Amino acid sequence: xxxxxxxxxxxxxxxxxxxxxxxxxxxxxxxxxxxxxxxxxxxxxxxxxxxxxxxxxxxxxxxxxxxxxxxxxxxxxxxxxxxxxxxxxxxxxxxxxxxxxxxxxxxxxx
Numbered sequence: 001x002x003x004x005x006x007x008x009x010x011x012x013x014x015x016x017x018x019x020x021x022x023x024x025x026x027x028x029x030x031x032x033x034x035x036x037x038x039x040x041x042x043x044x045x046x047x048x049x050x051x052x053x054x055x056x057x058x059x060x061x062x063x064x065x066x067x068x069x070x071x072x073x074x075x076x077x078x079x080x081x082x083x084x085x086x087x088x089x090x091x092x093x094x095x096x097x098x099x100x101x102x103x104x105x106x107x108x109x110x
Contacts, residue, residue, distance in 0.1 A: 009043030017047050035059040057097055064093070 001008065020027045032053045034040040044053045068074060068090070076086035092107060099107065 004037060004039055006039040006043050009037075009040045010046065013043050013047035036063065060097065061094070 001012075020029070028050050029048060030051060032044045032048050032051050033056050034044055034053065036055050036059055041053055041055075044051070073086060073090070075081045076083040077090060096104070096107070
């Protein structure tokens with residue numbers, strides 16, 4: 001999509017809503033999964049207010065990898081400067097999306 005404004009996303013979600021409504025007027029998806037664009041999240045929440053709007057795991061991991069690389073942490077995960085502490089920390093944060101919310105505060109280092 002070239003024009004990634006909230007208005008554009010609202011039009012997209014309105015079309016999806018109309019299609020769902022034509023199938024079943026009472027249909028509301030329990031979850032909407034989008035990438036981490038604020039405009040997409042807000043538009044989905046507005047159109048499907050009874051649905052849970054969640055970020056896409058694939059896009060989250062890609063963002064983490066880009067951020068990890070921009071911070072120069074890759075060298076601490078393998079090779080000459082490898083650090084077991086950095087490796088343990090990185091493994092921990094990679095698993096966060098799979099931890100039930102009620103246990104997040106119990107994770108070390110958070």
